[in-house]
Amino acid sequence: MAQLTGAEIFLEALKREGVKTIFALPGGVVLKIFDVLHQQNDVEVILTRHEQGAGHMAEGYAKATGKPGVALITSGPGMTNVVTALADAYMDSVPLVCFSGQVPTALIGNDAFQEADNIGLSRPCTKYNFLVRDVNDLAQTIKEAFYIASTGRPGPVLVDIPKDISMNKTDVTFPDSVSIRGYNPTYEGSKWKIKQAADAIMKSRRPILYLGGGVQLSKASPEVLELAEMTQIPVDQTLMALGSFPGQHPLSLGMLGMHGTYVANMAMHYSDLVIAVGARFDDRVTGKVSEFCPTAKIIHVDIDPTSIRKNIHVDIPIVGDCKRVLQELNSVLRATVNGDQKEWRKPWWDQLNEWKNDHPLSYRQEPDQAVKPQYFIDRLYHLTKDRDPILSTDVGQHQMWAAQYFHLAKPNAWLTSGGLGTMGFGFPAALGAQAAFRQRLVLCIAGDGSVQMNSQELATAVVEKLPVKVFIINNRFHGMVRQWQDLFYEGRYACSYLDQTPDFVKLAEAYGAAGLRIQTVSDVDDGIREAVAIDKPVFVEVPVDQFENCYPMIPAGGCNHEMILEDPPELQKRQPVEAMGQRDGKDTILTA
Amino acid sequence: MEHVISVTLENKAGSLSRVAGLFSGRGFNIESLAVATTLDPTVSMMTIVTSGDDRIIEQILKQLNKIIDVIKVVDLSESDAVSRETALIKVSTRPEDRAETLRIVDIFRANVVDSSPASYTIEVTGAVQKIQAIIQLLQPLGIKEIVRTGRIAIAREPVRTEATQPRPLAKAN
Numbered sequence: 001m002a003q004l005t006g007a008e009i010f011l012e013a014l015k016r017e018g019v020k021t022i023f024a025l026p027g028g029v030v031l032k033i034f035d036v037l038h039q040q041n042d043v044e045v046i047l048t049r050h051e052q053g054a055g056h057m058a059e060g061y062a063k064a065t066g067k068p069g070v071a072l073i074t075s076g077p078g079m080t081n082v083v084t085a086l087a088d089a090y091m092d093s094v095p096l097v098c099f100s101g102q103v104p105t106a107l108i109g110n111d112a113f114q115e116a117d118n119i120g121l122s123r124p125c126t127k128y129n130f131l132v133r134d135v136n137d138l139a140q141t142i143k144e145a146f147y148i149a150s151t152g153r154p155g156p157v158l159v160d161i162p163k164d165i166s167m168n169k170t171d172v173t174f175p176d177s178v179s180i181r182g183y184n185p186t187y188e189g190s191k192w193k194i195k196q197a198a199d200a201i202m203k204s205r206r207p208i209l210y211l212g213g214g215v216q217l218s219k220a221s222p223e224v225l226e227l228a229e230m231t232q233i234p235v236d237q238t239l240m241a242l243g244s245f246p247g248q249h250p251l252s253l254g255m256l257g258m259h260g261t262y263v264a265n266m267a268m269h270y271s272d273l274v275i276a277v278g279a280r281f282d283d284r285v286t287g288k289v290s291e292f293c294p295t296a297k298i299i300h301v302d303i304d305p306t307s308i309r310k311n312i313h314v315d316i317p318i319v320g321d322c323k324r325v326l327q328e329l330n331s332v333l334r335a336t337v338n339g340d341q342k343e344w345r346k347p348w349w350d351q352l353n354e355w356k357n358d359h360p361l362s363y364r365q366e367p368d369q370a371v372k373p374q375y376f377i378d379r380l381y382h383l384t385k386d387r388d389p390i391l392s393t394d395v396g397q398h399q400m401w402a403a404q405y406f407h408l409a410k411p412n413a414w415l416t417s418g419g420l421g422t423m424g425f426g427f428p429a430a431l432g433a434q435a436a437f438r439q440r441l442v443l444c445i446a447g448d449g450s451v452q453m454n455s456q457e458l459a460t461a462v463v464e465k466l467p468v469k470v471f472i473i474n475n476r477f478h479g480m481v482r483q484w485q486d487l488f489y490e491g492r493y494a495c496s497y498l499d500q501t502p503d504f505v506k507l508a509e510a511y512g513a514a515g516l517r518i519q520t521v522s523d524v525d526d527g528i529r530e531a532v533a534i535d536k537p538v539f540v541e542v543p544v545d546q547f548e549n550c551y552p553m554i555p556a557g558g559c560n561h562e563m564i565l566e567d568p569p570e571l572q573k574r575q576p577v578e579a580m581g582q583r584d585g586k587d588t589i590l591t592a
Numbered sequence: 593m594e595h596v597i598s599v600t601l602e603n604k605a606g607s608l609s610r611v612a613g614l615f616s617g618r619g620f621n622i623e624s625l626a627v628a629t630t631l632d633p634t635v636s637m638m639t640i641v642t643s644g645d646d647r648i649i650e651q652i653l654k655q656l657n658k659i660i661d662v663i664k665v666v667d668l669s670e671s672d673a674v675s676r677e678t679a680l681i682k683v684s685t686r687p688e689d690r691a692e693t694l695r696i697v698d699i700f701r702a703n704v705v706d707s708s709p710a711s712y713t714i715e716v717t718g719a720v721q722k723i724q725a726i727i728q729l730l731q732p733l734g735i736k737e738i739v740r741t742g743r744i745a746i747a748r749e750p751v752r753t754e755a756t757q758p759r760p761l762a763k764a765n
Contacts, residue, residue, distance in 0.1 A: 119606055124617050128660045131605070148660065182602060182663045306654040309647065 006135045006166040007036040013142040015042050016174055019070050021061065021435050023054040027074020028114060029163040030101035046435055046464050049456040051078045053428040055085020059094045060432025063415045064390055068095040068149045069432060075101045076114030079121060084422060086156045087125035091419025092240060093217055095154035097145050102162040105133060118160040127155030135168040140175050147178040152185030153304040154217055185303060189320030189328060197299045197316050198332040204273035206348045207233045213240030214278015214302060214322050216411045223326035230333060232341040234352055236264045238279055239403055243414040247407025257285040258554050259400040262359035262563060263352055268293055269561040276300045278322045281311040291559045301325045359565055361404050367521050370545040373398060373473045376524055377405040377445065383528050389441040390433045394426035394450030397479035400550045402445045424453025427470055431457060434466040448474040448501050458511035461537035469531050469538050475546045476501050483549045486571055508539035516540045547574060595649050596675055596745045599638040599656055600664040603629050607661040614659065620652050624742030639744045668745050675745035678717045684734040685712055693733055700726045711736060
């Protein structure tokens, strides 16, 4: 075989992994690789305007396709900029392979120009990382990187390539398989434990399915649906799971946790059997650990043994891939289920329906008042649901409202930053998904605070013709921060009021994208239709009621059955003027 | 409760920092850590002494197993194991104390591995209690410096019954 340079090996290895698109930003030490990429057409290179954008785009691509996303960035500041995206991917188990440039091997450790300890920086926020010290190792390393990123509990992997490695030549053979002696994920669940779980399900009177992001990752939606329908068990979903069970299904209780629905949280608290599938009992779900599900037995299915019994005692732990474990569980149950499950579960469902009717999600939209964020998202959902959209969000109040009111029907359509809670995630993630699915409708619900954290990617959107529709829920606040200040800091708005919000319409237009503003309730439907019809990236600014808060809410460390359901009386009386008064009543928002 | 954990891991650059980083990043306790290569130069053995309640130890074992460079994890506290530690102790010696110091060295079956007009350097190996005891006795004499390896441990081989039975005598022809 002919001798190839490291850069050529890199390209060939990517092609062999089936990579179609990468998100990249060049720099001195990766120029050889970019030079090779420039002279080919098999792998599309999307130039981003910031390395964090590249990382989140790769995440959006991965979440929407289920395949590893790929980012390529340079050493030093390129690496430090991508760390947030790696940490985000690690928390949310997103398969990602990030290639970073490194100074030549001879200079490593010399504090060379644009040198950073990429391995040290990424170690706590990647599943694994490699420093390639010899060009002969490159092909094998890339194979292992993709294997580790996409198997077991997926996650980000970093491959650090020094400049000389990308230029050195070698006779290369590309490996076909990978074997790593310290890495053998367990896919098959213990049959004995699965049998125990089936017995517990058959005996249980008040069971609840608690689905996590692992259901999406293991593509277990059909198995979950079969299990729920066969046994008539209600379904709670975490933020990361949304879409893995149809949001409008009669068995769905919606999202659980800090801003989950009343019925979803009550069902957890009073259940006698929690069936956790691919979830990790995060503090936003458990609330006060000592009073979490006080009467329930807990079954926990997860591919990562460390997730089991990390926060909560588990009675029936099942380590394995969600899909395979549920297939086995369903086959055991199919033989056991007899009689009418609906009849047997009726008392439980009567109770659930009572909770549902007592406190449904609600908001009040007055026709002549400011647009309520919930109303807007509700309308967006109804006007776009038939087009099977992909929806990304940033982080904050708008994210929670999107989770509550946008009832996703299918998996791999929900791009959100759950574990790390990364503001600035939504817009680039939407671009990554759009790059994977050019023909699909990709929506992004953002806040005026978070969208400014990666708005530079408007340039990427325009140049690469990625027509995502970004709806900026603008309350001129870091809304979730303001909500906590309202509830727990006596309304002192320390640095949460954004009195200098840009004109997002002009901002979009400055980049060559389209800009729209929806001012009144009567504009909402037309505005959404207009935005969706435009065949280029759009920023739609939606000024909303500034003081709307997100409920239900379980205060951090509170109990799941003790939710705050609406603004306390002192907040209900508040007028917008009060907040403005803190800034000399000067309203400095820039409007067109 | 104290646990002694034996970790077999890849002998690669960075493997040690993955283990050490796990302990610091997750707030696990680490009392000592000793590591060196095995007969197979691609593999290292590490002995970690840590403490925590059952839930924490379960997490430590699982998290160690999750590290890709880690090949095998054994909690030696669950089985019968031999553990040893070596200390090098530099003791200042006035002429009138030299005999007393040597007596202590003798009692503990330690060795003097270096000496100068004003000091002895003592090497002592044993279970952790033994190291602590000799330190206690030497302290009044004036310890100038002390270096400890941290504990290393190995599981005892199960005693097989056939091995304990007397060998049949060889037939005399």
